[in-house]
Amino acid sequence: MPTRSTEAAGGSLGRRRFIAIAAAFAGAGLAPGGAKAAGELHHWNGVALGATASIQLLHPDPAEARRIIDAAVLEIERLEAIFSLYRADSAVTALNRTGRLAAPPLELVELLALAREVSRASGGAFDVTVQPLWLRYRDHFAAAGEAPGAPDVSDLLPLVDWRGVGLEAGLIELGRPGMAITLNGIAQGYVTDRVAELLRRNGVDDVLLDLGEARGLGQGPDGRPWRIGIADPADPARVLARLDGSGSAVATSGGYGSVFDHDRRFGHLIDPRDGRTAPVLRGTTVVAGDAALADAWSTAFALMGVDEVRSVASAIGGLGVYLSTSGEVTRLV
Numbered sequence: 001m002p003t004r005s006t007e008a009a010g011g012s013l014g015r016r017r018f019i020a021i022a023a024a025f026a027g028a029g030l031a032p033g034g035a036k037a038a039g040e041l042h043h044w045n046g047v048a049l050g051a052t053a054s055i056q057l058l059h060p061d062p063a064e065a066r067r068i069i070d071a072a073v074l075e076i077e078r079l080e081a082i083f084s085l086y087r088a089d090s091a092v093t094a095l096n097r098t099g100r101l102a103a104p105p106l107e108l109v110e111l112l113a114l115a116r117e118v119s120r121a122s123g124g125a126f127d128v129t130v131q132p133l134w135l136r137y138r139d140h141f142a143a144a145g146e147a148p149g150a151p152d153v154s155d156l157l158p159l160v161d162w163r164g165v166g167l168e169a170g171l172i173e174l175g176r177p178g179m180a181i182t183l184n185g186i187a188q189g190y191v192t193d194r195v196a197e198l199l200r201r202n203g204v205d206d207v208l209l210d211l212g213e214a215r216g217l218g219q220g221p222d223g224r225p226w227r228i229g230i231a232d233p234a235d236p237a238r239v240l241a242r243l244d245g246s247g248s249a250v251a252t253s254g255g256y257g258s259v260f261d262h263d264r265r266f267g268h269l270i271d272p273r274d275g276r277t278a279p280v281l282r283g284t285t286v287v288a289g290d291a292a293l294a295d296a297w298s299t300a301f302a303l304m305g306v307d308e309v310r311s312v313a314s315a316i317g318g319l320g321v322y323l324s325t326s327g328e329v330t331r332l333v
Helices: 024-030 062-083 091-098 106-121 128-143 187-201 291-302 306-316
Strands: 005-007 012-014 019-022 040-048 051-059 100-102 165-168 171-174 207-210 214-217 227-232 235-244 249-254 283-288 320-325 328-331
Touching: 040 062, 051 062, 051 187, 062 091, 062 106, 062 187, 091 100, 091 171, 106 128, 106 165, 106 171, 106 187, 106 291, 106 306, 187 207, 187 214, 187 249, 187 291, 227 249, 227 283, 227 320, 235 320, 235 328, 249 291, 283 291, 291 306, 306 320
Parallel strands: none
Antiparallel strands: 005 012, 019 227, 040 051, 051 207, 100 171, 165 171, 207 214, 214 249, 227 235, 249 283, 283 320, 320 328
């Protein structure tokens, strides 16, 4: 399974998610049999929000398939211009630069509203205002010598509070000087959902999207469900288990995806509540109906203990949650 890299809350670091994408034939022994799907398999490989991305869709008309894929790529690029941290002209960059954004894009308002809901339900484990902590970690390890400890982030914790993001008609405002947001833990899922909707409107029934998060519709080329694999945190090239990816979205978060230090003690997933990093050799996979929710909740659950994950996920309902450690996958909910 390949490793993908992307921006990680504001810089070019290895991606925190490792998900093996495979058509049904890669896990044929794990899926019920089915008739071969109609149409040819058409591929697109590129980049979405800094992550390597792909679209695999079945369609009987190559020219129409190319037109649909081109439309999907334009939608990815349009949304990237809103959410990206590494583009100087994006809406998120403008908001972080000035602390306010008048007449914000509807998609940004919608995504921040969804993020607020997850923040509330997770008790703050998911928080888009964690960006100042990430920047402190990045700068600390860039300047430090060999085997440094964690940076002191106590002075920044007052800036990390999802309730400080004001959403009003025609205005987004950060409530305190020095606040900044990152949508790295939810935007790729949101983009995946929007592209899935576009494909449906264009008559595509069978497609597998990997736009940083994975979402499958219909079936693979041999009539079996699309399969999405969970990687071993200790060896991301090794797939520990495969899940049915047809009609659902799958996201995995883990500190092993990107680390700040050579000793691999500090991963880039930072707990907004106390500034500590998530365990490096642990992955948390969430299966949900929407990729944005799978994305956000995989981030939140990666920062929780097992009992808290079970309690919160059970209260929410509708989520499948898997914990991956070295050589093992356990279903928690």
